[in-house]
Each structure stands twice: as structure tokens, then as C-alpha cells.
Amino acid sequence: MGRWILHVDMDAFYAAVEQLDHPELRGKPVIVAGLGPRGVVATASYEARAFGVHSAMPTAQARRLCPHGVFLPPRFERYEEMAEKVRAILRSYSPLMEPISLDEAFVDLTGTELLHGPPERVAQEIHERIPKETGLSCSVGLGPNKLMAKLASDAAKPGGLRIVRPEEVLDFLAPLPVEDLWGVGPKTAARLREKGIHTVAELREVSLSLLQSWFGRKGGEVLWRLSRGLDDDPVVPTRPAKSLSHETTYPEDLFDPQEIEAEVRRLSLLVVDRVQAQGLLAQTVQIKVRFSDFTTVTRQTHLPEPTDHPLLIAEEAVGLLARVSIPEGQGVRLLGVGVAELSPARFRALPLFADDRLGQTIGEIRKKYGPQALDLAGSGQN
Amino acid sequence: MNATLRREDLEFGVRTVSHALGGRTAMPILSGIKLTTLGEEVEFAATDLEKAIRCRVPAQVRARGATVLPGQVVSQLVGRLPEVPEVELESLDAQTRLRCGPSTFELPVLSAEEFPQLPEPTTDPLGRIPLPQLLQAIAQTAFAALKASETTRLALTGVDIVFKEGGAKFAATNGYRLAIKRVPVSDLPDRYEGAFLVDASILSDLHRVLSGIVADYVSIYTEAGQIHFQAGPVLFSARLIQEQFPDFERVVPKDNPIGLFLPREEFLETLRRTELFAAEESGAVTLRATAQSTTLEVSAASRERGKSLEVVELVRPPARGIEIAFKAEYLIDALRRMESDQVALWLSAPERAGLLEPAGNIAPEDEGFLYVCMPVRLL
Numbered sequence: 001m002g003r004w005i006l007h008v009d010m011d012a013f014y015a016a017v018e019q020l021d022h023p024e025l026r027g028k029p030v031i032v033a034g035l036g037p038r039g040v041v042a043t044a045s046y047e048a049r050a051f052g053v054h055s056a057m058p059t060a061q062a063r064r065l066c067p068h069g070v071f072l073p074p075r076f077e078r079y080e081e082m083a084e085k086v087r088a089i090l091r092s093y094s095p096l097m098e099p100i101s102l103d104e105a106f107v108d109l110t111g112t113e114l115l116h117g118p119p120e121r122v123a124q125e126i127h128e129r130i131p132k133e134t135g136l137s138c139s140v141g142l143g144p145n146k147l148m149a150k151l152a153s154d155a156a157k158p159g160g161l162r163i164v165r166p167e168e169v170l171d172f173l174a175p176l177p178v179e180d181l182w183g184v185g186p187k188t189a190a191r192l193r194e195k196g197i198h199t200v201a202e203l204r205e206v207s208l209s210l211l212q213s214w215f216g217r218k219g220g221e222v223l224w225r226l227s228r229g230l231d232d233d234p235v236v237p238t239r240p241a242k243s244l245s246h247e248t249t250y251p252e253d254l255f256d257p258q259e260i261e262a263e264v265r266r267l268s269l270l271v272v273d274r275v276q277a278q279g280l281l282a283q284t285v286q287i288k289v290r291f292s293d294f295t296t297v298t299r300q301t302h303l304p305e306p307t308d309h310p311l312l313i314a315e316e317a318v319g320l321l322a323r324v325s326i327p328e329g330q331g332v333r334l335l336g337v338g339v340a341e342l343s344p345a346r347f348r349a350l351p352l353f354a355d356d357r358l359g360q361t362i363g364e365i366r367k368k369y370g371p372q373a374l375d376l377a378g379s380g381q382n
Numbered sequence: 383m384n385a386t387l388r389r390e391d392l393e394f395g396v397r398t399v400s401h402a403l404g405g406r407t408a409m410p411i412l413s414g415i416k417l418t419t420l421g422e423e424v425e426f427a428a429t430d431l432e433k434a435i436r437c438r439v440p441a442q443v444r445a446r447g448a449t450v451l452p453g454q455v456v457s458q459l460v461g462r463l464p465e466v467p468e469v470e471l472e473s474l475d476a477q478t479r480l481r482c483g484p485s486t487f488e489l490p491v492l493s494a495e496e497f498p499q500l501p502e503p504t505t506d507p508l509g510r511i512p513l514p515q516l517l518q519a520i521a522q523t524a525f526a527a528l529k530a531s532e533t534t535r536l537a538l539t540g541v542d543i544v545f546k547e548g549g550a551k552f553a554a555t556n557g558y559r560l561a562i563k564r565v566p567v568s569d570l571p572d573r574y575e576g577a578f579l580v581d582a583s584i585l586s587d588l589h590r591v592l593s594g595i596v597a598d599y600v601s602i603y604t605e606a607g608q609i610h611f612q613a614g615p616v617l618f619s620a621r622l623i624q625e626q627f628p629d630f631e632r633v634v635p636k637d638n639p640i641g642l643f644l645p646r647e648e649f650l651e652t653l654r655r656t657e658l659f660a661a662e663e664s665g666a667v668t669l670r671a672t673a674q675s676t677t678l679e680v681s682a683a684s685r686e687r688g689k690s691l692e693v694v695e696l697v698r699p700p701a702r703g704i705e706i707a708f709k710a711e712y713l714i715d716a717l718r719r720m721e722s723d724q725v726a727l728w729l730s731a732p733e734r735a736g737l738l739e740p741a742g743n744i745a746p747e748d749e750g751f752l753y754v755c756m757p758v759r760l761l
Contacts, residue, residue: 301533305709323534346661
């Protein structure tokens with residue numbers, strides 16, 4: 001029996017969340033971007049894309065292209081929250097759900113027919129449920145593997161649903177430019193173009209041995225398979241992240257030690273939100289501090305037990321901060337808090353001096369009412 | 383200086399203070415052992431600035447003075463000297479000559495003026511603890527602290543020593559388990575209360591040093607951010623950790639109703655076997671007791687390692703049944719440092735702390751020992 005893989009891509013995700021939260025912005029060009037002098041565009045709404053604004057473009061350039069656009073700083077906490085809502089919907093169809101980023105995920109629907117009905121219908125249902133339950137538009141692709149599912153959702157953008165059945169794969173791929181294939185980078189595409197190969201159909205006409213003579217044994221084989229829509233990469237649920245972190249570059253360097261410490265607490269909680277949302281525990285806490293002159297220091301501790309307790313992680317991060325001596329005259333340009341040594345939360349080592357349930361409650365409140373609903377004050381010990 | 387020492391005294395002096403040799407070379411002088419003549423004695427001293435050890439041994443002093451010898455060479459040399467009764471030390475211009483039977487060694491010296499001034503007790507001792515009990519207090523608590531690599535918060539890397547009501551409580555915790563040992567203190571001033579936080583690894587060094595000496599009591603002095611332990615010829619000084627140790631009395635369960643009375647060694651052996659089957663991340667083993675039954679099931683299971691189930695006979699049936707999981711390592715840590723034939727593990731609920739204490743014929747070594755261990759919740 002063949003596989004059925006679904007790919008969901010949220011449309012202009014950050015900008016769409018802003019338009020959802022601020023109805024007055026709907027229909028206007030919204031650009032979520034770093035607003036500092038060094039900022040870049042994270043997401044542009046479709047209205048802004050009409051002006052040529054796209055992600056990763058310097059914010060200054062976007063302002064020139066779209067002077068009437070609404071420029072907003074990203075609110076990752078909020079996006080994470082909405083992303084989790086989407087993930088929850090997806091998880092209800094299959095435990096094999098692999099988030100790729102905040103706005104993209106794969107779901108393996110193979111063998112779920114008995115529970116949820118035919119995958120084509122599930123794809124339709126998901127495509128309707130996500131906008132209904134989150135207020136956000138999404139593109140959904142369904143195909144016999146990850147490669148095809150992703151290409152299908154690309155073809156469905158924005159807001160559409162595209163199903164590519166196994167027998168349609170070759171025709172679907174034929175007209176696509178080679179760089180659309182996952183794993184074909186700009187360099188490979190350029191080399192193919194030099195040889196007169198622009199579309200997947202053209203690529204398919206090159207023999208395996210010739211491709212291997214151009215790109216090596218492995219690389220040639222990958223191209224040969226991609227051009228035929230062959231991909232057996234599995235959907236790995238909650239991709240075991242090696243680490244999770246949050247960083248902020250400040251528009252103006254921070255000098256006030258109390259403010260710096262408060263920022264470390266805030267970033268710690270954001271990291272813990274994600275640790276909890278993904279059902280993980282962390283045993284290493286890391287911080288990163290970049291000074292005005294761009295020198296960067298990192299510090300880390302290996303905790304005695306894995307934890308997702310916001311207080312334990314935040315206190316450790318603040319303790320690490322205390323071990324960083326800020327050079328004379330230097331401010332803090334960037335702060336980052338991260339966790340590593342992540343493992344699934346299959347158990348919970350209960351702490352003696354911190355209330356375990358409090359840790360969970362903090363997470364729940366932030367999840368329900370947003371991260372701004374609850375922050376940590378200093379313990380007064382520092 | 384010019385002095386003659388018994389070879390064993392030289393070896394003892396060097397060995398004793400070498401525990402405080404500075405490992406890092408930021409200050410080369412800290413790699414030295416300072417020898418100073420004091421009347422009819424020679425004092426050996428070494429420090430890494432966190433702790434300092436001094437040790438006096440008898441000597442025939444012909445010329446007074448001080449010298450700082452390279453610590454690493456000397457501490458290796460004293461164990462390899464020819465077996466003659468006496469050793470002669472003599473300061474030359476830039477060397478110290480060490481003569482021992484047929485052998486003569488000339489050791490380069492470090493500048494005695496550069497050697498740091500060591501903290502000194504200037505007041506009367508706060509009190510005295512019998513040496514064996516101090517050693518046992520360290521052995522039964524220091525292990526429970528956090529390692530320096532496990533935290534930036536120094537408080538939990540220390541052992542809190544709380545003097546109160548004619549005794550001292552030693553307490554150490556890593557935030558998940560807590561070891562407490564109460565020992566008697568003689569001569570403690572009436573109604574005196576004071577708490578001193580000392581790095582657990584330094585106390586382990588103190589344990590090593592004091593294990594090698596003969597003395598009845600250890601006198602304790604505290605002043606100016608230091609704590610001093612003086613026993614026989616040895617004075618051991620440690621810098622106090624200037625942080626607040628958590629209020630540990632608060633987390634000691636007061637009335638856990640379910641008492642599991644266990645044969646200590648058997649329970650320990652069972653845990654050591656069961657631990658092998660625990661999931662690697664949690665290290666958790668499950669204890670299952672049934673009301674009015676003397677059967678305790680100890681089990682563990684993990685996908686990678688398989689399953690184990692063992693039955694330990696309780697000394698008497700518990701009042702209620704319970705199923706609770708602990709990190710095996712935490713229970714083993716305590717059980718293997720106890721001597722009594724039985725232990726009692728007092729429990730109340732699967733998510734509440736357990737209290738472990740000696741039971742049955744309580745061995746003198748276990749007097750005043752308490753251990754609190756948080757369970758693991760398996761999801």
C-alpha cells in the first residue's frame with residue numbers, strides 16, 4: 001500500500017496572524033520585520049508582496065518599495081501559540097506529525113483510513129478546519145511522499161488544496177523548474193541550466209550514469225530519484241530538536257543590569273513555552289551575550305535532572321548571566337537563552353524546592369492568555 | 383632554615399597539605415608547599431585560595447626560616463625516599479637541599495614572600511565535634527550536593543552547617559534529594575545559632591585529610607568569611623560560600639504515614655540490579671507496596687534494556703499500600719553510606735517526598751542521619 005503524506009503551509013503566516021489580531025490591518029500591506037537599522041523582513045502579507053516585498057529582504061529596502069506598508073516587529077510568542085493550534089489539529093489525524101517550522105508541517109496519513117476516512121477527504125477537512133478554527137489561511141498538499149506533498153502545497157498557494165495521486169506524479173512534475181525540487185540548490189540548478197536542463201521533464205531525460213558523472217554517485221542518484229518524484233524520507237514526529245533557543249537583537253544596546261536580567265528571564269520563559277509545547281525536557285541551559293563590539297560569549301550548565309520548569313531554567317539562565325562580565329563601556333547588543341540535551345517528557349523528576357505544578361501552571365497560563373500574561377520578576381537574590 | 387625531621391613526619395606533612403595545592407598555574411606560587419620553622423616544629427602549608435591546609439610536625443631546628451618547595455615534585459618524592467629514619471632540610475641560596483640517607487636532592491624554591499598570608503583563627507573555637515562524627519557527617523552529606531558543573535548557583539554546591547541547640551546539622555541537596563546529619567557539638571555557647579555554607583568538594587578534601595590523623599575532637603572556628611577545622615597537628619581553613627542555602631527543614635516530610643521497613647543491604651542490592659533496567663533518562667525504579675502485606679515489589683522497565691521485577695520482604699507490613707517511583711541512584715547514594723541493618727522509607731503519596739532513615743539496630747554511624755528524596759513521576 002502506498003503512502004499518503006500531507007503538507008500544510010500557513011499563508012504569509014506572521015503577517016496573517018497580525019491581520020487576524022488587528023482587523024484594521026486586513027487588506028493592507030503588512031510587513032513583519034526587524035525594525036532596527038539592521039532588520040530584515042520575516043514575512044510580508046500578499047498585499048505587500050504585490051509591491052515586490054519578500055522575506056529576507058532588508059527592512060530598509062522594503063520601506064522604499066512599500067512606503068505605505070504597515071511595518072510590525074515580530075511577536076514570536078503569539079505565532080508559536082497559533083502554530084501550536086494548527087499542530088494540535090494536525091495531531092488529531094495522525095501521531096506522525098512533523099513540524100518543519102512555525103508555519104509548515106508534514107503529517108503521515110498512511111493507514112489512517114479506518115479512523116478518519118480516505119486521505120483525500122482528510123486533506124479537505126484539514127484545509128477547511130484550519131481557517132475555521134484559527135482564522136488563518138493555509139495551503140494544503142497531499143501526495144505519495146514528502147517531496148510531492150510539499151510541491152502540491154506550493155502549487156496550491158495561497159489558500160488552496162492540491163492532491164497529487166501517484167499516477168499523476170510524473171505529469172505534475174514535468175513542467176516544474178528544477179530548482180523547485182527539494183534538495184536542488186541554486187548551485188545545482190545553475191549547473192543544470194548550463195547543460196540546457198531547465199525543467200524536471202528535461203532532467204528526467206538524463207540517464208542516471210550521466211547524472212552521476214556530473215554530480216557524483218550519491219548526488220546523481222538523488223537528482224534521478226527527485227525527477228521521478230521518488231522520496232522515502234519518513235515523517236518524524238516532533239523532530240528531536242537538538243536545542244531550542246530564543247534570541248533578541250536590541251535596537252539600542254542595553255546597559256541597565258536589571259533590564260538585562262529581566263530580558264534573560266523573559267527569553268527563558270519563551271524557550272520554556274516551546275519546551276513544554278513540544279512535550280520535552282531539557283538538561284542543558286545556555287545563554288549567549290553579544291556586546292556592543294560584537295564580541296560574543298556563551299555560557300552553559302548541565303542540570304542534575306532534565307526539566308521543563310520555568311523557574312529552574314530561568315534561575316539558571318540568570319545565574320549564567322552573572323558569570324558573564326560585561327566589559328567596561330560595553331552594552332549588550334544581543335541576548336539569547338537556549339536549552340539543549342532535550343528528551344521527550346516521559347517522566348518528571350519532581351524538584352524539592354520548586355513546586356512542580358507551579359511550573360506547569362505558568363506554562364498553561366501563558367499558553368491560554370499569551371506570554372505577556374505572566375512574566376517572572378527577579379527573586380531579589382541577585 | 384635548617385632542620386631535621388623524621389622521614390614519616392616529612393611525608394605526613396607533605397601529604398596532608400598537598401590536598402590544597404593549587405592546580406591552576408595562574409599564580410605559580412600556589413603550586414608550592416611552604417615550610418616554616420616554628421620553635422621545635424616545622425609547619426607545612428599549601429593553599430589554592432579557596433582552602434588552606436597547615437600541618438605541624440616535630441623537628442630539630444638548627445636555623446629558623448621559611449622556604450617554598452615545588453609541591454608536585456615534593457609530594458611525589460616523599461613517597462619514594464629511601465627508608466631511613468631522618469631527613470635533613472637546608473636552605474641554600476636559591477635551592478633547598480634535602481638529604482635522606484645516601485640521597486641528596488636540590489630543589490628549586492619559590493619566593494616565600496609571595497606565598498599568600500593564610501587566614502588564621504584569632505578567637506576561641508565555636509565548639510568541638512568528635513572527629514569520627516565529623517568524618518561521618520561529611521561522608522553522609524557532601525555526596526548529595528550539586529557539582530560545580532551542574533549549577534551557577536553556588537548555594538547548592540555547598541554543605542550547610544547549622545549550629546544550634548548544642549549540635550550541628552550538616553545538610554546538602556541537589557534540588558531533588560537532601561541529606562541531613564546531626565552531630566553533637568561540645569562547648570557550643572548557650573543559645574548559639576549560626577549557619578555556615580562550605581563547598582562540598584572542600585569538605586570531601588577535609589574528610590581525606592582528617593581520615594589520616596589521630597585526634598579525639600575537631601575544633602571549629604569561624605570568622606571573616608572563613609571556617610577553620612583544627613584537629614591534632616592539622617588546621618584546615620575554607621572560604622565560606624556567601625549565599626543563602628534553601629530552608630531545608632521546610633521540605634523534610636513531617637508525618638508520612640506509610641513506613642516501609644526494609645533490610646538495608648538487601649534493598650540496596652535489589653536497587654543496584656533493578657537500576658540496570660531503568661530508562662536511561664529517568665533512572666527510575668518503581669516501588670509497589672500493598673497494605674497489610676510484607677511484599678515490596680521493586681521493578682523497572684525500559685524499551686532499550688528490558689524489564690525487571692524483584693520482591694523484597696518488608697520487616698513489617700505498611701499501614702497502606704502505595705506505588706511510587708524514585709531515581710534508583712538517589713536511593714543507592716544514601717543506602718550505601720549507611721551501616722544499620724534496616725532502613726525505614728516513609729511515604730505519603732506518589733508525588734510527595736519520601737523520607738529515609740536508619741531503623742532496626744541503628745548503627746552509631748547512622749545516628750542523626752535523615753535523607754529526603756523526591757519521587758519521579760512516570761508519564
